Amino acid sequence: MAASASASAKCINVFWHDGMMSHDTGKGVFDTGMDPGFLDVLEKHPENSDRVRNMLSILRRGPISPYISWHSGRPALSSELLSFHAPEYIDELIEADKAGGKMVCSGTFLKPGSWDAALLAAGTTLSAMKHILDRHGKIAYALVRPPGHHAQPTQADGYCFLNNAGLAVQLALDSGCAKVVVIDIDVHYGNGTAEGFYQSNKVLTISLHMNHGSWGPSHPQNGSIDELGEGEGFGYNLNIPLPNGTGNKGYVYAMTKLITPAIQKFLPDMIVLVAGQDSSAFDPNGRQCLTMDGYREIGRIIHNLADRHSSGRLLIVQEGGYQVTYSAYCLHATLEGVLDLPLPLLPDPVACYPEDEAFSLKVIESIKRYQNDVIPYLKGT
Numbered sequence: 001m002a003a004s005a006s007a008s009a010k011c012i013n014v015f016w017h018d019g020m021m022s023h024d025t026g027k028g029v030f031d032t033g034m035d036p037g038f039l040d041v042l043e044k045h046p047e048n049s050d051r052v053r054n055m056l057s058i059l060r061r062g063p064i065s066p067y068i069s070w071h072s073g074r075p076a077l078s079s080e081l082l083s084f085h086a087p088e089y090i091d092e093l094i095e096a097d098k099a100g101g102k103m104v105c106s107g108t109f110l111k112p113g114s115w116d117a118a119l120l121a122a123g124t125t126l127s128a129m130k131h132i133l134d135r136h137g138k139i140a141y142a143l144v145r146p147p148g149h150h151a152q153p154t155q156a157d158g159y160c161f162l163n164n165a166g167l168a169v170q171l172a173l174d175s176g177c178a179k180v181v182v183i184d185i186d187v188h189y190g191n192g193t194a195e196g197f198y199q200s201n202k203v204l205t206i207s208l209h210m211n212h213g214s215w216g217p218s219h220p221q222n223g224s225i226d227e228l229g230e231g232e233g234f235g236y237n238l239n240i241p242l243p244n245g246t247g248n249k250g251y252v253y254a255m256t257k258l259i260t261p262a263i264q265k266f267l268p269d270m271i272v273l274v275a276g277q278d279s280s281a282f283d284p285n286g287r288q289c290l291t292m293d294g295y296r297e298i299g300r301i302i303h304n305l306a307d308r309h310s311s312g313r314l315l316i317v318q319e320g321g322y323q324v325t326y327s328a329y330c331l332h333a334t335l336e337g338v339l340d341l342p343l344p345l346l347p348d349p350v351a352c353y354p355e356d357e358a359f360s361l362k363v364i365e366s367i368k369r370y371q372n373d374v375i376p377y378l379k380g381t
C-alpha cells in the first residue's frame, strides 16, 4: 500500500514476522506441559501458533482487509532490551536458550526457537512504535507472540519473556514523547508493564482484569486497587479488578467512568492499547464475558481518546486470547472500533449469553470513590 494510504486515518499498519511461529509451547494438560499418562488426547498449550495464525488470516482475508497495511517485523537487538529489562535477566534467558531451553516459570516454556521468536516479538513491537514516531502512520498494531505484559524487568511470567509493550513505551519516551498511557484490556493483570513504570509519572498504566490476585512467585503483584505506584509514580498505576462475569456493559462503564476521566487529566501524547481477547466470554483462560460488540465499543472509545489526546497516535500490542476462533473475531471487532467504522463489518458467530451487569457496575462505582479519595489528580473527576 502506498505511503499516503498508510498515513491515512482509516488504516491500520500491521507489523508481523513469520518467525514468531517458531515458538512451540508443546502439548499437555492445558498449560502444564505434562502428560499424565491416562489421556488419549493431549491439547496444545493455550499460547500456540494457531491462535495467531487465525488472527493473521482474518486480517488478510476478512472484511477488514482493505483497511490493513502490512509491514515486516524484525528481531530486537539484545542491547535494545536493556531499556526495560535488567542485563542479568537477559543473560539468564540467553543462557537458557543456549542450553536448549527450560521451563522458566509455571506454564512458560523456553524451547528451541522460542528465544528467536521472543526477540522478533520485541523488535516487531519496536518497529510498530517507530512507524508512528516517524509519522509514517497514526495507528500501528504489533501482532506478536510470545506475549509480553506479564514479563517484569527481572523475571518472566505467564507465557511472557520480554515486555513488548513496555519496550515500545520506553522507546516513545526516549524519542521525545512526554507522557504515555497504557490501557491493558487482557483479562489478566498487566503486572510486568505496571512494575516497569511503577515509579514513573510519565507513564500511566491502566489495567482492566479479572480479580485473580497474585499467582505465585513469578507474579507477586495482586492487581488490587491499592497498588497505585510509588514515589513520583503514585497515582499513575490504576488497577481495575472486575468481578468475574463482567461483560460488555461493565467494560464500557469502566472505560467511561474510570479510564476516560483519568486520561483527560493525564493528557498523554501517545496511547498504547495492550489487547488480549482472553476477556471474551469463550476464553479458556478467562472468566469474563466480552463479546465482539464489547470489543468493538472499546475500540471506538480508544479511537476517540486517541483523537482527542494523541493526534490519533495509537499503538496496539497483541497479548493473550486463547480461543482459537473467537479471539480472531474479537480482534477483528476491536480494530473495526479503532477505525471508527459506522457499521459492524463482521457478525458475531457465537455470542449468546446475557450479561448480569449489576454487580460489576457497583464494583466500578466503589473503585471510582476510592480513586477520587486517594489520588490527588483524580479528585472531582
Ligand SMILES: [Zn+2]
Binding pocket: 186, 187, 188, 276, 278, 319, 320, 321
Ligand atoms: Zn491474558
